[in-house]
Amino acid sequence: MTDWPKPAAGSWTEHYPDLGTGPMSFEDSVSPEFYELERTAIFERAWLNIGRVEQLPRVGSYFTKEIAIARTSILVVRGRDQEVRAFHNVCRHRGNKLVWSEFPREEVSGTCRQFTCKYHGWRYGLDGGLNFVQQEGEFFGLDKGEFGLVPVHCEIWAGFVFVNLAPEPPQTLTEFLGPMVGALADYPFDRMTERYDFKAENASNWKLFADAFQEYYHVPGLHSQQVPGAVRKPDNGFTCAHYQLDGPHRMVSTGGARRWTLPPEFMYPIERVTRSGLVGPWESPDIGELPPGINPGRIDPWGIDNFQIFPNVEILFYRGWYLIYRYWPTSHNTHTFEGTLCYQPADSVRKRIEHEVSSVVFKEFALQDAGMLTGTQTALEQAYRTAGITDYPVNDQEILVRHFHKAVADWVGAFHGAAAR
Structure with a gap:
């Protein structure tokens, strides 16, 4: 010490x-x-603590976090491989908020097998990949692999879920915490x-x-x-x-x-x-x-x-x-x-x-x-x-x-x- x-x-x-x-x-x-x-x-x-792993008890557990000062909403989910990942909470089709309930600015949590956009029905897996596009044939050379959810840097320390919104964080979480x-x-x-x-x-x-x-x-x-x-x-x-x-x-x-x-x-x-x-x-x-x-x-x-x-x-x-x-x-x-x-x-x-x-x-x-x-x-x-x-x-x-x-x-x-x- x-x-x-x-x-x-x-x-x-x-x-x-x-x-x-x-x-x-x-x-x-x-x-x-x-x-x-x-x-x-x-x-x-900076690395921001937005929750605890207890909020994600099983595969498919998720919660959202509204970060007003960064003008963003974050979606955090436990994947099928048990990994905790974070994404920007926005559909890649026309920018609708992906996960919300009655009021778009309220935080929500729950469990699901996949995420479905309320607007046009695009579906995303727990790993953020785009799995389904409604009437996919009407798009022009759409590559679903290029339109998954946008990831956010996410690390776990002692069960605390941290995210970093920078394209490349200035420090790892361990370095940042000291x-x-x-x-x-x-x-x-x-x-x-x-x-x-x-x-x-x-x-x-x-x-x-x-x-x-x-x-x-x-x-x-x-x-x-x-x-x-x-x-x-x-x-x-x-x-x-x-x-x-x-x-x-x-x-x-x-x-x-x-x-x-x-x-x-x-x-x-x-x-x-x-x-x-x-x-x-x-x-x-x-x-x-x-x-x-x-x-x-x-x-x-x-x-x-x-x-x-x-x-x-x-x-x-x-x-x-x-x-x-x-x-x-x-x-x-x-x-x-x-x-x-x-x-x-x-x-x-x-x-x-x-x-x-x-x-x-x-x-x-x-x-x-x-x-x-x-x-x-x-x-x-x-x-x-x-x-x-x-x-x-x-x-x-x-x-x-x-x-x-x-x-x-x-x-x-x-x-x-x-x-x-």
Whole structure:
């Protein structure tokens, strides 16, 4: 495992001098022009996680993914050879969307033997090949071998399905993920197949919601119930135990008192009754020895690891379960937020209730974060347009926010030139 540098006590940001310590600009979160640059520099070149292999349990299983910022729809399917493939979701005849249900912009999933276009009946195999053309003889020298579905680069890492929309990806998926994220590969993701999915449209730039989960400086103010005095610093604050950067990716570890050891007034009544809540079931199942990538700072007592995989996915590791966030931009000031909680399948009614309570309490705290963001977006835009304010002070606990926006700027600058920064 890589020996990560340990910063001097009291400072993380200064250990990474390329980040700087001065005020940082949030112009990238209010500018329509910068959003257009992100489209081509990041979302059409980076590896994007669009799902898990559990969504494709058998031959013919498929799902679609709408990627608005890339102006495309992706079809992912498990073929007869068990391989997972991705294609642009468009019929090669006259460009109709191939797989959809009642509304073309809604994502769908299911199982089939082949894909049939609703418009003129062209049929495609699970490998993307064109198998049937209605009234084929009326076409002029049509070679079906040249008109299969257009493939998209697709790779699997630890059961996560990634796609890359570039004609030739700048890096392989393994190279892109790097050693810090790669060290998570042996985590038993495949055992946690009980899922609770949430999706919401949010009136803020996609980076602002990611920022909300990359720092815990806001916790005492916004989630005062979550961080009572027992785990605060003497000055009434809350600090995390470990930060780490690797290429465009970043992570943070929290420690502190277990929620169930706190006084009852710091819990919802339903948490006390069901012995489950924000951090999951109090009696989490044993999942064996954790891979070295978890809790890289070796924090004791350890609480949560939050890994942010560039550009728009986060994986949060709790004790015995994990959580996925994804942020899909839809404009310079709107995005779609997805949250998925993943547990080992419940083998009793009580465990199922514990999982459902945990998912509901999670949603409550996520709404507290989401509720701030329209105000943040609105104020940033007003300050930018009326007063020309772009720069804001950022503290040491917000190192991941600083790093994230720099990574975005670096990708945009590398692709479009320094003038785009």
